[in-house]
Amino acid sequence: MNKLAIPSQLDTTILAETFRLLGDPTRLRILFFCLDEPRSVGDIATSLDLSQSLVSHHLRLLRGARLVRGNRQAKQIFYELADKHVSDMLVDMAHHVCEEGGED
Amino acid sequence: MNKLAIPSQLDTTILAETFRLLGDPTRLRILFFCLDEPRSVGDIATSLDLSQSLVSHHLRLLRGARLVRGNRQAKQIFYELADKHVSDMLVDMAHHVCEEGGED
DNA sequence: CCAACATATCAATAGTTGTTCATATGTATG
């Protein structure tokens, strides 16, 4: 059973909203950087060579869509992917891009 | 083997480009509409209540990213998803949205 | 070749969004 009814216009909008958030290189880099282990905002900014402000802004968007989740630890806040769905999808898509094979 | 190295900045950009294209409700609606069977531009426009021009514009973007593919049949051109990867991913994500379950 | 239809392209615009800089909030330590 791989087919599905065409999603409602509302569902489509919600789905698009998620895709849209993934559709920015900076945000994707942040997500991949947090994929293996939780990372502090400062670590993200330094490692990815981004301003702290920019990282915070993006993290807020990602948080809003429940794509990441942050845990405070003393002064720092460590962010990680919100759930396995998200990380699995990222891994899948990364593989997809690497493969670049056209079947059919 | 579900882990992967962090994609290069270039790969990330390419990946983001794909996500970005999926991140528009109108384009997603077009994609879902073409999921089960090839659809003509006019059919898409009429069924989804979009201007012919708009549909053509979006189809061009989707074509550029090899997300859809068009076959001319007399005067009409029928568009369908480019390959199984794309359709599978759409189906997966649609399910993901419907489920809305948080594990962990 | 001309008319009618189907799709594509062009130019212009309104709305959105990523980024920056400045500033605020929150947290630990002396």
Next chain:
DNA sequence: CATACATATGAACAACTATTGATATGTTGG
């Protein structure tokens, strides 16, 4: 409590993008 550190928020701007309306290209039939 004051200072330093870590993160978040706000305002402003430049760049981009979806949409529209008009027009062009391509295709079929008489």
